[in-house]
Amino acid sequence: MSVTSATGADRAGPASSPEGAATAPGTPRRRAYGWGPLLLRLHFYAGVLVAPFLVVAALTGLAYTVTPQLDALVYGTELRAEPAGRSARPVSEQVAAARAAHPDGTLSYVALGGDGATTQVVFTAPELGEKQHSVYVDPYTGQVTGQLTTWFGYTPLRTWFDDLHRNLQLGVLGRHYSELAASWLWIVALGGLALWWRRHRGGRGRAGRLLLPDLAARRGVRRTRGWHASTGVWLMVGLLFLSATGLTWSRYAGANFGAGLDALAAGTPELPTSLSSAAGPDSGGGHHGGGPAGAPAVDPAAIDQVLRVARADGLTGPVEVGLPADASSAWTVTQVDDAWPVQKDRAAVDPAAGTVVARSDFADWPLLAKLSSLGISAHMGTLFGLANQILLAALALGLLCVIFWGYRMWWQRRPTRADRRAFVGAPPVARGAWWNLPTWAIVVGLPAVFLLCWALPLFGASLVGFLAVDLAVAAMRRRRRTDGVVPTSPAPAGS
Known part of the structure; x- marks a missing residue:
């Protein structure tokens, strides 16, 4: 999830000088690297710079998993x-x-x-x-x-923990942290999986070596990398799930996701509540919709009749009964059982006529709307009850371990010789690796990256930030060369 050392095949050789020097006359043309070095450098920078946000998300998410028990204790x-x-x-x-x-x-x-x-x-x-x-x-x-x-x-307690996880109690500004973490989590996870697979491709017993750390490896980077990568493989599905569901209600990416659902007519269907045939399909009385100020009074005593009609129509279990927006709108009754199997059917009820005037059943929702609803319930730990909470807690703890091992590798790879000592290791491969991709990959990849940056704006902004950091470091090293100072060479990328 954070920092992965290069394999022998992925190490930067003489052909990939840090400043991208031209090949000397008569030197054989260098061979295209492929995807390995690019993935490795991106994984390195994302791991170092985004991992702190992932740590905060994991810690606050871990705290949120116990809110049902805390609610029962406090309230x-x-x-x-x-x-x-x-x-x-x-x-x-x-x-x-x-x-x-x-x-x-x-x-x-x-x-x-x-x-x-x-x-x-x-x-x-x-x-x-x-x-x-x-x-x-x-x-x-x-x-x-x-x-x-x-x-x-x-409850106030659950609201506090929810705000802590979503925005660190900082309001709209704080939501950027969680969206940044969710935007990069799936990229870091899949990139790490690809690098780990490349390390073991062609070997015997590859599946077992992907899933288990090499306990026979000597202490140091190799053993730490084994724990880092194999644990990441075990967590892979859960981390991709958390990333996807977290993005669905983020500020910018979530808005794009919602717009996409609307364009595909795949959002949660509206429940018509108007009792007038001349009115539009929805007067705005959702299951939390109370009447606006100055609206005609609605008799709350009618709630008993509303419930009788809704129960007779099959809406069982926990429900929310919403008051109509005005006297010409229907009441709404919504099932709110998020535990599996979920009950989320809705009905609009006319208590005067004793009839259900409209229904919206979960079974009839578009597939994407169902998946989004179920995914959010699972992300919040309600879909499978206690088992769901335990699984989320295990994912959070596992992610914290993976990040710790990633930073530990970064520290273990530091130069320790007296003439080139450093606090942490250098990036494992030289910059400019993407220039060595095949032409077709660049032609196809650049538009795909731009599209991804549009869909996930904070990913795009942070990616530009990574490039700026890399270019700034390169400029500093060029200036030191100009001033006659030889920069410290990076540590070997292996063990």
Whole structure:
């Protein structure tokens, strides 16, 4: 994931001088390197410069995996209710109890959990922005058990950890770190896999040598590289998954992804809520949609009828009931069970007529919309419950180990002779390796890189930064030569 030393075939020979000197007359024309040196140098720079962002993402993600248990520990009074053989009170009665405890704000939606969970009655207010006031009601007694300021149903603790992972508590500016990490993670992972495969190509028992470190190797770079690379292979699928799902809701790449889904008509389908045939297909009353200020009043007591109609139409399990935007719009009932098998069907209900006026079933969603929804649930650790949390924690710990071994290799490759001592190792191959690619690869590759930079803007910006660093180092070395100072030669790229 970070720094990988070159193989003998990949080492920079005399033909790849650091400054790209011309071949002397009569010298045989140098042979094209292929992809190895380019991958190695890119993997090196990405590992050194992007790995710190990956470390932060792994640590904050690791902390986030335990938020369900922390919620149960910290907010047990608000979140849990004891059935004790009792039947649940009417939901309208629970809403009335919540309104009595919280007279301010606009009622937005009501979340009904499974057995042993309290009912969450959510109110919005202009001063809260994206956040809400949630009042928790014991469905079996009708008593209010607590009140919290939440973010789309998240408790304050879970919201804090979510913000830490997404933006380091820095708001929009902080989101750049996580997008940068996700943009490079898949490139570093696949590049490392390619380099490790090249090292073992043609050898006997290649699969086993790819998956297991060489414990017989002497201590030093070779052994560290074995742990670094083989662990990365084991983590490969999970790291690619985290990268892809993380990018789907990032700031810039996520916007491009959403635009692509819209262009392909592959996004989450809208649920029509208008009760008027003259109105458009969607009045904007989503499952979190409360009525806007000044809208005609909607009687919350109708929620019991709305639930009866929705349950009769097959919407079982935990649901959220959203109030209509106005008197000419339908109520919405949305299944919110993210555990496998997921339940995410939605229905628009007219309580006056006692009918479902529209439905949007998860089974009918476009494939890309399904995959995106399932991927996000798995990324957040909810799809497979505790097993999902354990797997995410293992991925985070494994990634931290891979990064540690990568930096350790960088340190182990440092020159140690008295006349050329350095704190860390030099880049494993000379710059300019991409010029040695076949012409067809350059012709095809450059447009592909530009397209990738457009789709992942922070990847493109950081790639330009890498090139700037490389060119700056080259300029400094040329200046030292001009001043008559011989630069220190890089350390050997092998062990």
